[in-house]
Amino acid sequence: MFAFSRHFSRRRSSIFSEHQQIFVPFSEQQQQRNLLESRLVSVLHGCNDHNQIKQVHAHLLRKGLGQCSFLLTKLLRMLTKLNVPMEPYPRLLFDQVQQPNSFLWTALIRGYSLHGPFIESILLYNSMRLEGTRPVSFTFTALIKACTAILNLDLGRQIHAQTISIGGFESDLYVGNTLIDMYVKCGILECGRRVFDEMPERDVISWTSLIVAYTKCGDMEAAAGLFDDLPVKDMVAWTAMVTGYSQNAKPREALRLFERMRDSGVETDEVTLVGVISACAQLGAAKYATWIRDIAEQAGLGPATNVVVGSALIDMYSKCGSVEEAYQVFKGMNERNVFSYSAMIVGFAMHGRAEAAMQLFSEMVETETRPNRVTFIGVLTACSHVGMVEQGRRLFATMKEVYGVLPSADHYACMVDLLGRAGHLEEAHELVKSMPIEPHGGVWGALLGACRIHGNADIAETSANHLFELEPNGIGNYILLSNIYASAGKWDDVSKVRKLMRKKGLRKNPGCSWVEAKDGVIHEFFAGDMTHPKSSEIKLALEELLHRLKLHGYKPNLSCVVYDVSDEEKQRLLMTHSEKLALVFGMLITSDGSTIRIVKNLRMCEDCHTVMCGASGIMRREIIVRDNMRFHHFHDGICSCGNFW
DNA sequence: CTAGGGTTAG
Numbered sequence: 001m002f003a004f005s006r007h008f009s010r011r012r013s014s015i016f017s018e019h020q021q022i023f024v025p026f027s028e029q030q031q032q033r034n035l036l037e038s039r040l041v042s043v044l045h046g047c048n049d050h051n052q053i054k055q056v057h058a059h060l061l062r063k064g065l066g067q068c069s070f071l072l073t074k075l076l077r078m079l080t081k082l083n084v085p086m087e088p089y090p091r092l093l094f095d096q097v098q099q100p101n102s103f104l105w106t107a108l109i110r111g112y113s114l115h116g117p118f119i120e121s122i123l124l125y126n127s128m129r130l131e132g133t134r135p136v137s138f139t140f141t142a143l144i145k146a147c148t149a150i151l152n153l154d155l156g157r158q159i160h161a162q163t164i165s166i167g168g169f170e171s172d173l174y175v176g177n178t179l180i181d182m183y184v185k186c187g188i189l190e191c192g193r194r195v196f197d198e199m200p201e202r203d204v205i206s207w208t209s210l211i212v213a214y215t216k217c218g219d220m221e222a223a224a225g226l227f228d229d230l231p232v233k234d235m236v237a238w239t240a241m242v243t244g245y246s247q248n249a250k251p252r253e254a255l256r257l258f259e260r261m262r263d264s265g266v267e268t269d270e271v272t273l274v275g276v277i278s279a280c281a282q283l284g285a286a287k288y289a290t291w292i293r294d295i296a297e298q299a300g301l302g303p304a305t306n307v308v309v310g311s312a313l314i315d316m317y318s319k320c321g322s323v324e325e326a327y328q329v330f331k332g333m334n335e336r337n338v339f340s341y342s343a344m345i346v347g348f349a350m351h352g353r354a355e356a357a358m359q360l361f362s363e364m365v366e367t368e369t370r371p372n373r374v375t376f377i378g379v380l381t382a383c384s385h386v387g388m389v390e391q392g393r394r395l396f397a398t399m400k401e402v403y404g405v406l407p408s409a410d411h412y413a414c415m416v417d418l419l420g421r422a423g424h425l426e427e428a429h430e431l432v433k434s435m436p437i438e439p440h441g442g443v444w445g446a447l448l449g450a451c452r453i454h455g456n457a458d459i460a461e462t463s464a465n466h467l468f469e470l471e472p473n474g475i476g477n478y479i480l481l482s483n484i485y486a487s488a489g490k491w492d493d494v495s496k497v498r499k500l501m502r503k504k505g506l507r508k509n510p511g512c513s514w515v516e517a518k519d520g521v522i523h524e525f526f527a528g529d530m531t532h533p534k535s536s537e538i539k540l541a542l543e544e545l546l547h548r549l550k551l552h553g554y555k556p557n558l559s560c561v562v563y564d565v566s567d568e569e570k571q572r573l574l575m576t577h578s579e580k581l582a583l584v585f586g587m588l589i590t591s592d593g594s595t596i597r598i599v600k601n602l603r604m605c606e607d608c609h610t611v612m613c614g615a616s617g618i619m620r621r622e623i624i625v626r627d628n629m630r631f632h633h634f635h636d637g638i639c640s641c642g643n644f645w
Numbered sequence: 646c647t648a649g650g651g652t653t654a655g
Binding site: 477 | 646649652653
């Protein structure tokens with residue numbers, strides 16, 4: 001009674017037109033419906049498979065409520081939420097209703113728009129219109145989502161037109177947001193932008209959709225501009241920006257923004273962490289690795305409990321040079337999925353630990369987790385990095401037959417790399433020619449790379465010509481070909497390639513290496529760059545190191561210099577390679593006996609590789625270098641790659 | 646009903 005009077009007084013003070021209906025006595029059927037409805041909601045809440053929903057449906061039928069759109073809509077929504085395939089059961093449930101209302105139609109359309117067949121949702125919309133049922137705003141969000149799923153811009157535009165012609169739906173916030181997402185996913189950012197600009201009201205979701213769109217096409221300035229203008233930033237918006245920087249190879253900006261995010265008191269969840277962890281992985285610095293690991297643990301999102309964070313951490317530790325730490329994370333995870341296994345296998349492969357990669361693969365196939373295309377990339381590169389040709393051939397043959405994974409162009413690239421690196425250049429070339437799918441840049445690039453190792457200028461030329469067509473702006477290809485010509489002493493051809501590059505306005509990416517000081521500060525060195533405050537010290541130390549190495553038989557490898565200059569000049573140029581500067585600086589600033597970790601943006605040159613080997617021996621230092629391809633662990637004068645790279 | 650995510654290659 002008390003509760004009622006409270007309810008009463010509250011309603012009285014609110015809008016009159018609404019509360020008049022409240023006191024109309026419910027019909028018996030209405031009361032029964034209300035009772036059922038509240039019972040249903042609680043029962044449905046606890047449903048976790050579709051047989052329970054079938055029981056609820058059977059109950060409704062017994063009560064003679066099988067035609068009630070309202071209740072059936074709830075059932076359909078729950079079925080959709082439980083990922084029950086639309087056919088046969090949910091569809092059957094709908095088909096039994098003679099006069100479905102807008103909401104029931106929409107629930108059905110939405111089911112198809114989420115689980116497919118997507119086109120069916122469009123067909124259902126047509127039927128709905130034919131029956132004269134008026135759509136509601138979320139009928140359109142579902143339809144637009146279906147168009148997004150199949151990337152069908154034509155249909156999407158038609159639906160967009162419908163939202164306007166039927167009347168006013170284009171100004172609905174949800175419809176607008178969904179439209180932005182559709183145009184963006186279909187690659188028409190300008191259309192998404194126009195929807196955004198014309199929306200009568202926007203929320204943080206509209207802004208975030210557009211911010212993500214800009215980050216995905218690499219325009220971080222535009223994204224940042226929008227982000228600054230966004231009045232209220234929530235966790236998702238912050239995360240979109242952090243991840244955007246990370247995905248656009250701007251790890252420092254990502255970390256800086258993450259700090260700002262935390263300063264603003266915004267929560268961090270697993271998605272945010274994944275973006276930050278990936279930024280740390282790019283930096284390759286141990287200090288950041290432990291830093292973010294601690295943050296994850298403190299947030300209760302450590303690898304033991306969170307498989308997504310765990311997989312990202314595995315990748316990060318591998319890329320920071322600590323496969324062992326990565327493996328510790330892997331072993332400590334309570335749940336592992338294909339991402340965790342693949343990340344770990346790829347990690348082993350990067351470090352040349354082929355046996356470990358193969359061992360983990362065989363453990364994986366004993367579990368429920370099925371290997372996917374990335375897993376096979378991992379095991380194939382593992383074989384490739386140590387020259388296990390036979391093993392790789394077998395894997396390649398079984399991936400389709402045993403595991404049902406169709407070899408993609410990427411897998412062919414791995415095979416070409418494996419064969420070519422091991423010296424089977426002709427066989428690799430034949431494999432490319434026999435491919436059932438069109439070879440992409442990766443395939444020809446692998447062949448070109450193998451030609452560089454084995455000095456085959458003919459196949460190199462063929463590969464390069466394909467590459468120039470496929471990747472006209474791929475600067476690396478021109479450099480590689482020119483280097484191959486240079487090693488063969490074909491200076492005329494070298495200048496031809498150089499001319500071609502000039503004509504296209506392409507410039508070589510500067511080589512860049514960085515090394516981490518004890519305090520976690522990262523020092524960056526560019527090739528030939530002598531602007532570092534300690535440059536003269538570095539130069540002296542490098543000269544001394546090279547002098548000592550020469551006493552042990554080191555000879556500068558002049559063929560690593562691809563310019564036609566005097567030998568003295570070549571020697572001088574070799575000394576300016578960024579990885580050598582980073583190495584010497586690392587030795588200057590870290591204590592004796594500690595490991596030096598260097599990251600390089602391009603492939604390390606042979607001469608630097610030799611110097612690293614020698615330095616690890618005479619300076620008694622463990623040196624770990626990550627170049628753009630893989631890791632080299634130098635210890636006691638030898639490298640983990642066995643000079644096979 | 647609408648927005649952010651993990652493993653990939655020369």
